[in-house]
Amino acid sequence: MKKRIAIIEDNSKIREGFAAVINTTDEYNLIGQYGSCEDALKKLVTDQPDLVLMDIDLPGISGIEGTFRIKKQLPECIVLIITVLEDSSKVFQSLCAGAGGYIVKNSDGDNILKNIAEAFSGGAPMSLQIAKMVVQSFGRALDSPLSDREREVLKGISEGKSYSKIALDLFISKETVRSHIKNIYQKLAVNSKAEALKVAGSNKWLD
Numbered sequence: 532m533k534k535r536i537a538i539i540e541d542n543s544k545i546r547e548g549f550a551a552v553i554n555t556t557d558e559y560n561l562i563g564q565y566g567s568c569e570d571a572l573k574k575l576v577t578d579q580p581d582l583v584l585m586d587i588d589l590p591g592i593s594g595i596e597g598t599f600r601i602k603k604q605l606p607e608c609i610v611l612i613i614t615v616l617e618d619s620s621k622v623f624q625s626l627c628a629g630a631g632g633y634i635v636k637n638s639d640g641d642n643i644l645k646n647i648a649e650a651f652s653g654g655a656p657m658s659l660q661i662a663k664m665v666v667q668s669f670g671r672a673l674d675s676p677l678s679d680r681e682r683e684v685l686k687g688i689s690e691g692k693s694y695s696k697i698a699l700d701l702f703i704s705k706e707t708v709r710s711h712i713k714n715i716y717q718k719l720a721v722n723s724k725a726e727a728l729k730v731a732g733s734n735k736w737l738d
Contacts, residue, residue, distance in 0.1 A: 533560040534651060537580040539571045539597065540564075540613060541589055545636060549584055549613070552640040559647070568597035575604055582609040582650060584634065587621050595625045602629035606722065609650050622657075631723040632656035653712055655688070655724030675736040676718045684711040686737050688724055 536559050540546040546564050553561045563578050565571035569591055571583070583601055587594035598610045612625045612633035622633055632655040634646045646656040675682065680701070687697035698705045716722060719730045731737050 534581045535560050535562045536582050537563040537578055538584045539568055540586040541566045552643045568592035580608055585610050585612055587612050587614045595628050598625050598630045599628040611650055626725040681711050681715050684708055685715055685731055689728055689737055
């Protein structure tokens with residue numbers, strides 16, 4: 532079944548550009564294009580998107596607030612932020628609100644599709660600087676529920692490594708990396724890498 536994608540972006544040219552990229556592949560079904568969060572939220576239950584591309588700077592309800600509202604209504608829906616500035620406090624705030632990563636507006640079509648595919652496979656498209664901000668932003672150390680290998684995998688993610696690089700560094704298969712990530716999500720009761728990094732960072736389990 533095709534993954535359902537919605538776009539929320541007030542700039543019509545950028546919105547249409549992302550739509551054109553998504554429409555080049557048979558893997559995705561573009562179910563809605565909206566110029567504001569207000570319009571998109573009205574159709575959220577009907578649309579039932581698997582992934583939302585969300586502009587961070589929207590008139591009215593912001594991308595950060597919109598992300599929070601979408602995740603509250605549809606916890607399984609992935610939100611990817613669309614941003615001009617890659618490393619900004621707004622991107623960090625959107626991750627804390629539940630976004631699964633972000634895409635830079637001037638990315639080419641291949642990178643856009645690569646980031647969307649990464650998000651659907653459990654990844655979190657983000658720069659190393661943003662990943663470090665997520666890890667370092669919270670609290671005190673507690674006993675970790677993660678195994679040493681799970682901690683090593685999550686540490687690799689915090690360093691911006693790909694699944695393939697983590698597998699290579701730890702002498703395990705890419706599928707084993709995916710299995711560890713799934714276990715990490717279950718143990719930490721999260722649904723994305725950004726959330727896992729946030730929880731692990733808050734408890735200093737990656738130190």
